[in-house]
Amino acid sequence: MKKKYWLLLTLVFAMSMVLAACADSTSDSGGEKDSGSDSDDKSEAKADEPQKGGTVTYAFTQPFQGLLDRGLYEGEDDDLILNFMTEALVDTNDELLPEPGMADYEVDEDANTVTFTIKDGIKWHDGEPLVAEDMAYAYEVIAHPDYEGSRYSNVAMIEGAEEYHQGKADSISGIEVKDEKTLVLQLTDVAPNTIDNLWSYPMPKHYYEGIAVKDLPESDQVRKNPIGTGPFKVKNIVPGEMVELEKFKDYWQGEPYLDGVVYKVIDASLAAGALEKGEVDIMKIPSSQYKEIKGIDNIELHEEAALSYNYIGFKFGHWDKKEKKNVMDNPKFQNKKLRQAMSYAIDRQGMLDSFSNGLGELIEAPMPPVSWAKVDDSELTTYDYDPEKAKQLLDEAGYKDVNGDGWREDPDGNEFTVNFDSMSGSDISEPRAQYVLQNWQDVGINAKLNGGLKEFNLFYDTVEADDPSVDTFMGAWGLASDPDPTGLWTETDLWNYPRWVNEESDKLIKEGISDKGFDRDYRVEVYGEWQKLVNEELPMIFLYSPVDVYAANKRLQNVHTNSFTSQVDTHLWWVTDAGK
Template identity: 45%
Template sequence: MKKRRMLLMSSLLVIVANLAACSMQRGQAEERQVAPEFPLKVSNVLPAMEDGELTYALVSDTPFEGTLNRVFYSGSPDATVMQFFDESLLATDAEFLITNEGAATYEISDDNKTITLTIKDGVKWSDGEPVKASDLLYTYQLLGHPDYVGTRYTFMVSNVEGMPAYHNGETKEISGISVSEDEKTIAITFTEATPSMLSGIWTVPTPRHHIGDVMTGEVTIEDIVSSDKIRKNPIGFGPYKITKIVPGESVLYERNESYWRGRPALQSIVLKVVSSASILEVLKKGEADIASIPADQYENAKAIDNIEILADVDTSYTYIGFKLGKWDARTGENRLDPNAKLADKRVRQAMWHAMDTKTIGEVLYHGLRFPATSLILPIFKNFHDASVKGRPYNPEKAKALLDEAGFVDVDGDGFREDAEGNKLVLHFASMSGGEMAEPIAQYYIQNWADVGLNVKLVDGRLHEFNSFYDRVQADDPKIDLFQAAWGTGTDPDPAGLYGRQAAFNYSRYTSAKNDELLAAGTSEKAFDINYRRDIYNEWQQLMWEDVPIAPTDYRYSLIGVNKRVVNFSIDPASDYSLPWVWGVAE
């Protein structure tokens, strides 16, 4: 045991630049590892070229899947591809609340149950057809369709009046949605009034005329998912339109001359997939104008003189998920398994305490990642509970919890058996990607070994992004715990990730108290921000106690931008955050 640990730690020391040594000098690390201040907007104020071309790097170690439709996609790479040609009808502000600045305006009824959207004049799909109110209706018809197998039939869809009956195949109409004769206005009525209407409502239309009509039998859901209409030649009403796709590798966009806001600044955008290992060289050579920069490469990125680095705290977090059950496709619910290896919450609490996330953030990521404490991010200033401190690195506390749970080393091999005295091996799934993926996974495995838990990588290796999520989502019995990440979206409601009916709830955790609090957080009472804050504070405390997942880090998102780029910002409150104004100077 001691020899194995020494060999592992020796290799880690080489790979992660004395990570363990820095761990033993935590106080010094805290003094020197301070996240720097970053700008949110580029400094170049020169006029944009009339017909410039910008190259956008999608930094990924795996091809993008290419499901280019909001109803059916699953991964963030596809979302990145869609941002240039696809939009919601309603815009949002810096607090992620809907506004009237988008392609439609809205009004809400006095009882807070009905929202009415009116599409502005001149809003057209990139093929010249008008965007219709029935195109938004079609999105809801797809999301709620009995044959829909995606993961987005969540509360803000099921709460539409009449949606459950439609979803169960009892009717072909959604009684809570009505469209005006002139196709400019759509009214959506919800069964329960909810403040999530202001931040989580679906307003992305789907071009029925382009992809075909499920409601008439012209196509099936299965036809759409595999169709070239969303994989090779999708359309939107955003500032650019796709003219060529090399599947998984690159996309060429051209200016959408009929864009409703006005003529976009750029003539064309080239999006290409670039590996995390290559991105700094690509930026240095000027082969990409905009790209995310892996935090572990920040020090080297600072030396590239033809780019500026913008950054802000991201709307995402990394976590360790514990497999506690399975998804029941028949009922559309998560089901706990009382015999899961990690069913005892004290073991999960111990595993969180055993992880030295602080040192990883400070040393490997130069202070650009910091320990996550709660499942509602600090960006949601009204709802993040700062009094929840997470479970800081504390191996002795972890050992005490494991002892209390009856997980003790019976045979003296250095690893604990389970509460029944059986050999315990926990199989850990983690993704490949970037030079730090393997060492971080191994470091956590060593952290757990330090408290007596025998954790091994599933199949002895890391897994590619798409296959990793396929296995996690399918509840592969080989996986006991996994490392993943979430982008939270704009609605603080966590039900879409942790609810009983949430397909994204990959831990499969459920409890009556969780149901109660999630329902209360989107109830009519929750229009009172103080009430909603209290509910979400209680929910954060519940998740801290039950630990279905252990959040490991919040992070800064770093964006490298070539100094020729103008009118670009990562501030969501800025007009320069919209791709149609981005440009390049001479």
């Protein structure tokens, strides 16, 4: 769950598309056919059949960190690489519901157990078999006191995990390895979303042997020579720039058609040209270049309502590393009218239209429209662009220009400035940031960019570290298949970057996965109340949920996208010019 851009989680009922093969349109050109010779029929049939060989280039517009293990990665940058080389015991289908992946599973609600049975023939890229110990080891790493990642909430429901996490036990009592392929987990309770939420990515215990948990993120086994169980394995890494992957011939679902995939970081401003020239075969395109890329003849587009949302966050405090919880100790944005005024001051639709070609939908709460838990906007306060209302609320809150310099002071008459952090990396980064600043400045708020635009990883490192200079920041979250807000919104969530803590919010989040939550209607009701609360308290300015657009070269076949990913069944990808 999906630094920073994509890590976390979300909802259900989404559209899916399958890229159609281009052979038919070619053979039927002009509506005419030959006399129907055998050779022509055979050529047409062959053109429709998957061919072995060839490589494709998958592009991304931000440098990657290189944390190439599922239990350690943080953002979309590494996630896209991991999609080619790793898999889970539990998959998410096109309807965004869980289904067996590398293992079959059984949930016993009465006994509070989950049993995983690993399927036959699954190997790590070094040839060693996937075994139940690898899954048990992953739980031990994530629950370890020295683990600094953000997945503990995905293992906390295992009996004994909390004691182990606090250093009070040497092992997790609720894990039983029955045999090489069978793992039984004793849980403290089975929740409505247990299978969605329970961590199901194994770690290669034999490969990480001898490495302390605290040293795993910087180890060669993770950074330079990572392994997985997916259809492609890492061949070469140029840190931050490129990863070359080759097919894993012993892949459990069958040898991939492609010889390999090159994951390449490109300048976002060059996306259209790279796609047109065939230098890139597939990528999620910058929305600002949608119209230009849409007109490229050799490209086919896939549009998906995204399981994500964009926002502007306020900083309310810091993360207490010792207590592992958020602490609200920054008074700057405690006044709700100030936050609401700053939201009314933002022309969100103008931002969406100007910088994303209108590819998205405004939101008033942190639930994308594709979620079955999304409350109707009629039940929420709609923060439409209204600078006059923003000025009124600022006046009521005591933020007035008392010295006549054109900028509002705080209620005590002190200078009031707002730092804004935003990341670089695209052609719209600078103008979009200036657009936000101008909106706030128009209502008398002295807002300024905090030290310039920051590179992707530096931006999130700064925000996560709660740098004292950070007041507000523009971020985005990708979500998982279940609408449970745990992971981003509770007192104990590291990725709760605003550091907003609210007792009623935590209570509703917990209630949503209580035993009553097995009734989906009840969960909808609870999450509706939670959205109303967050919409009223406004710990962040909710901008919009985007439409993701994937561009694929017409030579690339069997591309399957959904609201969760562009990389479904990549072992079935093939290219029409294989071997040429």
